[in-house]
Amino acid sequence: MSSHVHTYRPLVRPSIGVQLAVLVLGLLAYASGVIFIRLAIRSEDANALGFSLFLAASRMLVTALCCIPAWWGFGRGQYKKQALIYSTIAGVFLSLYFATWMTSLSFTSIAASTTLVNLNPLWVILLSWLWLHHRPTQGTFLGAGFAIAGAIWISVRSLAGAATESTMALGNGLALAGSGAIAAYVLFGYVAQRAGLKLGHHMAVMYTTAAVVLLPMPLLLNVSYFGHAPSTYGCIVLMALITQLLGHGCINWSVKWISPTALSIFLLSEPLIATGLGCLAFREIPTLSIFVGGCIVLMGVTIAILSQPSSGSDGYRQARSVQTHAE
Numbered sequence: 001m002s003s004h005v006h007t008y009r010p011l012v013r014p015s016i017g018v019q020l021a022v023l024v025l026g027l028l029a030y031a032s033g034v035i036f037i038r039l040a041i042r043s044e045d046a047n048a049l050g051f052s053l054f055l056a057a058s059r060m061l062v063t064a065l066c067c068i069p070a071w072w073g074f075g076r077g078q079y080k081k082q083a084l085i086y087s088t089i090a091g092v093f094l095s096l097y098f099a100t101w102m103t104s105l106s107f108t109s110i111a112a113s114t115t116l117v118n119l120n121p122l123w124v125i126l127l128s129w130l131w132l133h134h135r136p137t138q139g140t141f142l143g144a145g146f147a148i149a150g151a152i153w154i155s156v157r158s159l160a161g162a163a164t165e166s167t168m169a170l171g172n173g174l175a176l177a178g179s180g181a182i183a184a185y186v187l188f189g190y191v192a193q194r195a196g197l198k199l200g201h202h203m204a205v206m207y208t209t210a211a212v213v214l215l216p217m218p219l220l221l222n223v224s225y226f227g228h229a230p231s232t233y234g235c236i237v238l239m240a241l242i243t244q245l246l247g248h249g250c251i252n253w254s255v256k257w258i259s260p261t262a263l264s265i266f267l268l269s270e271p272l273i274a275t276g277l278g279c280l281a282f283r284e285i286p287t288l289s290i291f292v293g294g295c296i297v298l299m300g301v302t303i304a305i306l307s308q309p310s311s312g313s314d315g316y317r318q319a320r321s322v323q324t325h326a327e
Contacts (some may be wrong), residue, residue, distance in 0.1 A: 013257055023263075026250025031273040033243035034114060034260030034280050037105050040235035044228060050221030052106050055236060057214035058097035058225065062240035064211040070204035079197055086192035087202050091209025093184040099214065108171025110278035111286035112154050114271040115294040121264030122300050123183030128179055139307025146300025151176070154293035171178035186251075186260050186288045203249065265302070271298070 014022075028247070040055055104113045122144055129136055136144075154172070192202055255263055271294060278284040286294070 014253060019257060022250045023254050025269060026254065027267065027273065029242050029247030030267075031270050031277060032249075033069065033239055034105060034110050034274045035225050035277050036235040036239045036243065038110070038278070038282060039103055040232045041106060043231040043235070049103055049106075050218050050223035052103035053099060053214065054223045054225065055232075055239075056095075056217040057143050057211065057218055058233075058236045059239045059244060060095065060098065060207060060214050062237060063244045064204075064207045066240065066245060067200075067204040067207050070200040074201055074204070079201070080195055081193050083195035083197040084205060086188045086195060087197055087205040088209050090188035090192060090202075091206035092213055093188065094179045095210040095213035097178050097181035097185055098210070099217065100174045100181060104171040104174035104178065105272075106171070107167045108175065109286065109290065110282075110284055111271070111275045111290045112168075112172060114274040115154055115173045115184065115290070115297050116151055116172055117179045118267065119147055119151060119176065119179040119297065119301065120183040120186070121267075122304055123180045124187055124260050124264060125304060126188065126317060127183060127187055136304075137307045140304045143300045143302070143304025143307060146299070146303060147297050150293045150296030150298075150300060153296060154290055160319060171315070172195040181295075183260075186255060186263070189252055189259050190255045193252070198254055199256065203252065207244070211290045235284050 037052075037055060041051070044051060055135055101113065101117050104117070125136055125140055125144075189202065189206065193199065194204075197205075251263070251267075275294075279286075
């Protein structure tokens with residue numbers, strides 16, 4: 001193994017104030033994505049699956065192009081193979097997240113979509129249990145029960161009175177699938193950085209992988225990358241710069257210092273911000289049923305997360321555990 005390969009070493013942890021500031025900034029940028037997606041869909045008057053995939057692929061293409069400078073400092077043999085594999089897998093799951101969640105916004109409400117996709121902390125706990133053999137606590141099971149009940153409530157009540165029940169069910173199902181994909185994306189990204197991969201290089205590998213996976217998808221559905229409204233391309237650029245590079249960049253920076261489970265606590269406020277932005281931008285007021293279901297989901301996820309043992313050293317032990325199982 002080359003002497004230039006990065007290995008894990010203790011890092012100087014930023015202050016709580018810095019971590020909080022980065023998380024707040026990242027969360028605001030992260031939550032703005034639903035607004036840009038809806039604006040793009042309305043500008044084209046399109047709700048088709050192919051158009052949603054076009055938005056996802058174009059967003060990642062612009063983001064990957066913005067990360068080209070990061071490749072210049074990427075030396076051969078600089079990192080362990082495992083770190084690069086984890087980053088690549090994170091990119092695959094990121095592409096699946098966009099393909100499912102962004103499409104869900106064409107079929108269901110912002111409130112329902114963002115609430116269901118934010119079940120991802122429960123997926124993180126489940127993956128840690130199955131992969132890292134970290135058995136969930138009783139509180140985890142209790143929280144999971146509340147969250148699942150809330151998700152079922154949202155799905156059932158959002159179908160009630162809907163013009164097209166099958167469409168709402170499809171949107172809710174896609175949002176749930178997206179929650180599992182983003183959980184894997186966060187977990188693999190966390191492990192990749194703990195294995196020594198620098199944030200800039202991790203973003204370059206991950207975003208390029210996601211772009212490669214997504215780019216062919218719209219073409220398979222006969223959706224072209226050309227001929228769309230100028231406002232659509234403007235929304236794509238804003239998604240790449242604000243939501244992806246700034247929002248996801250801050251989150252990926254934060255996950256280097258905070259365990260994925262603990263980070264999920266902070267991300268629970270994203271549905272509330274996204275729903276608030278939806279109210280301001282589109283006057284899309286969530287129904288009382290969706291509001292109640294969302295509160296149940298957030299309560300359950302919070303119970304599950306707070307029941308997990310967490311310490312500053314847990315992240316290192318988890319990363320080493322993942323490497324041990326992979327090797």
